[in-house]
Amino acid sequence: MNNSLPEGWKVSTIIDLGRNHKDCVQTGPFGAQLHAEDYVADGVPLILIKNIKDSGLDMKGIPRISQEDANRLKRYQLDEGDIVFSRVGRVGSCFLATENEVGWVISGQTLRMRVCDELIDSSYLLYALRSEQVQKDIIGESVGSTRTSINTTILENLEVNVPPLPEQNKIAEILTSVDDVIEKTQAQIDKLKDLKTGMMQELLTRGVGVDGKPYTEFKDSPVGRIPVGWEVRPLGDLASFVTSGSRGWAQYYAENGPVFIRIGNLTREHINFRFKDVIHVRPPNSAEGKRTLVQSGDVLISITADLGVIAVVNDDIGEAYVNQHVSLVRLKEPKISRWVGHFLSSDDSQKQFIANNDAGAKAGLNLTAIRNTQVAIPDLSELELIVEALDAVDLSISQKREKLRKISDTKKALMQDLLTGKIRVNVGLKALVN
Missing domain, CATH: 3.90.220.20 (DNA methylase specificity domains)
Structure with missing residues (x-):
């Protein structure tokens, strides 16, 4: 001490x-x-x-x-x-x-x-x-x-x-007020997550309708009940290329450079990446290196352990490669990639990954199972509206999470300063006398 x-x-x-x-x-x-x-x-x-x-x-x-x-x-x-x-x-x-x-x-x-x-x-x-x-x-x-x-x-x-009791009271009051902001921000995040869950259930199964009018006719499909006008196609038909990442790349790890995408960089909260505990690589200049290099619009799917975690590559990621626990799906039409990402994250799609687990006690998906995964597709204009709505909620969640991170960092610094007396609080003469 x-x-x-x-x-x-x-x-x-x-x-x-x-x-x-x-x-x-x-x-x-x-x-x-x-x-x-x-x-x-x-x-x-x-x-x-x-x-x-x-x-x-x-x-x-x-x-x-x-x-x-x-x-x-x-x-x-x-x-x-x-x-x-x-x-x-x-x-x-x-x-x-x-x-x-x-x-x-x-x-x-x-x-x-x-x-x-x-x-x-x-x-x-x-x-x-x-x-x-x-x-x-x-x-x-x-x-x-x-x-x-x-x-x-x-x-x-x-x-x-x-410290003296009045100073203890003031320090606790300050830190409690920060905790209140943290709690309220977390509650806002939780509400947004609940909102997104409801939106996904509604929009990915019932759509937004035509000309502002809700659909009245639905049909049963391999991915659940969907509007009659939607089609269902296997992911393999939508893709030009399906592969999984490379093994044995520990020898290429580096302090900086391209990102080596692992399951830990994918998250079930949204289809964007979580760049925490990132591993960097200096990949080999070979066909193997090029095969696992991601492009904007690629859909990534975890195929071991926690099956079916989804991410969609955007322009901001830069040069990056997938490891052996992630499947890379390159779509023929990259403009539908975020729809595919959101759809594969839905509860009905996740059931497909569970059903196609081919590794018994140890979870695993092979590339045939990935190609056979079914995706419902509305027309492009409706697809874009739904993606825009879901992305907007994801953005709000990300912004709130960033706010929460900053507040938490502030609290950590405050605790260090206040609990060691590095920064003193003003409790007033009356409090000190009493």
């Missing part, structure tokens, strides 16, 4: 900040005290490690126990201001209990931290515990070679920077 602190700040261990040494840090109940068969449909929530995320509490799939069991396990119930840690696996993840979680019960793979309100603001402590330095300390002190874990002793002796 950094000892170069501003005047009035100190370094304290968690046990020094606890209400008493007995229940400052409490491990959840042992397995013999509670079993999965004790779970009930409606009751008191039981917090498992899967419910503790880096951003806070995740209610998805949270089990419940009877009020009788909760009363029996009263020692493990939460009070407002308690902080709950993941004890094993993703150690260091934690959340702050609010009035909504009072009476909830922690499970055996979690730890509850309870401190004195007169010594430290629990909201401030949460941010201090999530700081980069404290997280490093937690991981450094964790035990276990195959699955890391933390215990009461590690948490009790954990050190945090403790």
Whole structure:
């Protein structure tokens, strides 16, 4: 812990900040005290490690126990201001209990931290515990070679920077306001994603109609119910070239240069690329190198592991090549490539990839399966309208994600400055006196 602190700040261990040494840090109940068969449909929530995320509490799939069991396990119930840690696996993840979680019960793979309100603001402590330095300390002190874990002793002796209480309150207030913006931005992204899902279901199966009038006649097809005027064709008929990427290119990896496109660069959220953890290559000047070089308008499909993840190459990508886990489909008419990309991302098309998995337990698609994948095609004018609508939502999602990234970076920098005293907050003379 950094000892170069501003005047009035100190370094304290968690046990020094606890209400008493007995229940400052409490491990959840042992397995013999509670079993999965004790779970009930409606009751008191039981917090498992899967419910503790880096951003806070995740209610998805949270089990419940009877009020009788909760009363029996009263020692493990939460009070407002308690902080709950993941004890094993993703150690260091934690959340702050609010009035909504009072009476909830922690499970055996979690730890509850309870401190004195007169010594430290629990909201401030949460941010201090999530700081980069404290997280490093937690991981450094964790035990276990195959699955890391933390215990009461590690948490009790954990050190945090403790400014005067009014300054703690102000720091927590600032960081909470940033978290509110992050939460609202994420909610906007989630709404846009839901909107896109609904639009895809509607537009890719019912179209936009003719002259502004919705279709009234539909037909069954290999890709589901579609307007009568649409045709269905195998991807192989629409393509001039179908291949998969190269193997054994590790020898060509480089620090910069052309991108080597892998499944990780494709995403199910949209048909644009995700350039994170990019590998660069210096490809061989050979037929093999040229075969796997992408062109604008190419449709890329993951053919191993997570089957059917789609991307469409645009003009911005520059020189790039696909690896062996990605199929490259070059269409005869590149102007329909984004339609094909969106359509192949739809639920009905994804069922085709699942059905054509030819590798048993290990997922895999061969090039014959790719060529036989069916695509519904409306006329060009309708196709362009639908693509424009879906691309507009994708653009909005991307813009919101970029905003979220910038806010998250701002928060990270703020935490570093505020929690070390590098930047001081103005709490006012009255607050300091009180």
